[in-house]
Amino acid sequence: MRTFHLQMPQLCLALFLFCGSFLGNGTQTLAQGKKSSYVKPNIIFILADDMGYGDLGSYGQTKIKTPHLDQLAAGGRRYTQFYAGSTVCAPSRAALMTGQHTGHTYIRGNGEVPLPPTEASLPILLQKSGYRTGMVGKWGLGLKGTTGAPEKQGWDFFTGHLHHLEGHFQQADSLWTLREGKSQRIAVAKDVYLNELFTQEALRFVDDQQKSPFFLYVSYTLPHAELRVPDRYLQPYLTAEGQSVFAPEKAHPAGQHYRAQPFPKAAYAAMVTSIDDYVGQILRKLEERGLTENTLVIFTSDNGTHVEGGRKMEDAMQVFQSSGLLRGVKRDLYEGGIRVPFLVSWKGHVKPGTTSTYLGAFWDILPTFAALAGAPTPAGIDGLSFLPDLLGKKMKKQHEVLYWEFGEGGFKQAVRKGDWKAIRFYKDGRPTRTELYRLDKDLGEKQDLAASNVQKVKEMEALMDQQHTTPQNSLFQIK
Template structure:
């Protein structure tokens, strides 16, 4: 009898260990998103004037993607593509505006939550205000501290944030004048510290280096001379009295904000190491779209001084490469080969199916994304997109499609197609040579592909005008 009890107990213990190992096999996931950080703003992508040592180390220890794309050229639809796995020809939210995610929408956080993950988010949400179906607690988040309204994220300092407590997001005070991204980082570190039982998904959505060009002195200091002047002189001050706060040195402040987010990434990486979580945690760093021209920043600042788009053409709100191609770095100790570079062509709508595979979850139907897990782990069998698609309505409707090395951008006027531009990205990544007159057959092919890859918008705000 004693032997039987011992064997029974041993079997149960073994079963428990196997179940525990199965859960542990699901990796933790940390997705860090910068706000309006250009493709060329950090050293792994050619930046020489702005200090980003932690992202340089992350790229050296991980995998750097050179042809990865945001969901859109502005924040809300880019984040919607990230959360739903759909591109802007299909997703409900196709532009900025107070349009919430619907209860019926596929949600990345819901998917992971339903498959055993504790889900936490800090920073800018922008996909649903209080009282709507898009509020974080209705979209699968267990933990949230941040901004609901995207305009709240235009300020770097504030006295309140939204927090999810007892199943409801409410506005809570923070110390007057706090640098809010400091708080987001501390909340992220606390979330990681408190995870013990379940695999976790942490989405860190910073508001740097966007808009209000205000940054802590310690991050500004490397970009000032001994006399306290900007190293990027001459500077044109951002005056008081506008929506954005005054800033005597916009170029130096922007550089400081990029260095700030680099430091925050370093803090998160150290915490994972300290907690012994690095070997079972996938960390991804990306930006939501191209670099901005706000808060006193000029086009020459972005393209000539900082070279924020690298060798690419365009900035935020463009469908040229500089508006949608983003830095994308993946790190997973012991799983991702260090110091590798990938030219895999992917986009934000690939995140959901990739994380679904890692979480051993079923991939939802009706999405546009493909898992890039094989490429992530340098394995064979990576499936490729037929094409990638974007559309954007501000300042006149326009569409873009990339098929292999070919890319077309179609511009509309008064709701009708006006002209199309054609580029060969392998030979001309800067989109300097429009080939529309040289290859009309390719233009027609890609225009037909644009028509086929979109469905009419269900929301009137995003219909072709």
């Protein structure tokens, strides 16, 4: 079994790059436009794992250094109302891959449930449109031999984690890769930090592309616990005496699921800075290859910030304000659990230094990339192409509602319509209460308006009933 070291050639990232000039209004396909003038773009999509809305300098962070991502924001478009697919990783990624929200998509929670063969898959769509598809990092949507395995879902290239629990650890003795069209396990040197390897694989993937447009999906496992990071990233957050600059720190002890960490706050900050550096390496590679003008780069997170592996709620909400002014963290359907940073850069096409209030979510990615690829938008999806907004144009159609549901810790649903947001909580399979907020006046969801707006509550609950379909897998039924 081959062992990977950082000095050895690595595999490639799945980043979504956009090349050429788009002639339509952003919602039409290539077949409807002028084929002779259109060049299909490369697309790079970079996904952080458990990064909060407020963890980047461009979203107000003052204690964590993120210079490359701040530069990406300055050179492109920053979205302030973009949402993840869910509040944990697997259903969020399922929404990304299928264009369906969690009231419709097959995978609605964590657990080793594979994507079925009937799902519309983003890499399959782009692969059929002539793209070379590559992914590095956490997949989490199908184990070896299942219908959700990478080779069954349109990936030409893959190196990373199949099982979502594999992505909990920053070092491991093995990873998965595609060999002769099948998922196989490969050895990795134990001293390698896996996200370093993922980055080198991404760079090699970009270098290996020649004529075909490519779709690269980089699914990092940062800053997800465990809180471990190479020393060079931790050092800026330590004093000359080797103590955390965020003291006092409460050490995370050994003998638990995540390994020991003496400085959880410093380690979290260092992990955010490390992914910033990895993104910087990818951006430099695009410049070296002369690809910046025909490459669309998107950076975002799969859900809100976490409080695991020694990280406390006080660290997230007070020390770093990782959720910004938002309420909640990962596993919440409050804004802090689902609203995420979302940055887009495309030199010469996306106007630098702009901000968008477009109300969008992960299920919009598939139809947007379909528009870029000149592919037809699959039927039965919930997403809309927001390509016009990327290009600074007016959207002809926008979402009337956005919807989420989540089962861990008691079933709950959330719906947003305009500035109104409602969250309904269940116990033993029955609804117990619905909270109602006006986000334009109460971004932090501090004032529940349900008691004084009975009709609005009924309206929002009716929308929840409308958006929810009975899940095909019993694991995700209302409990």
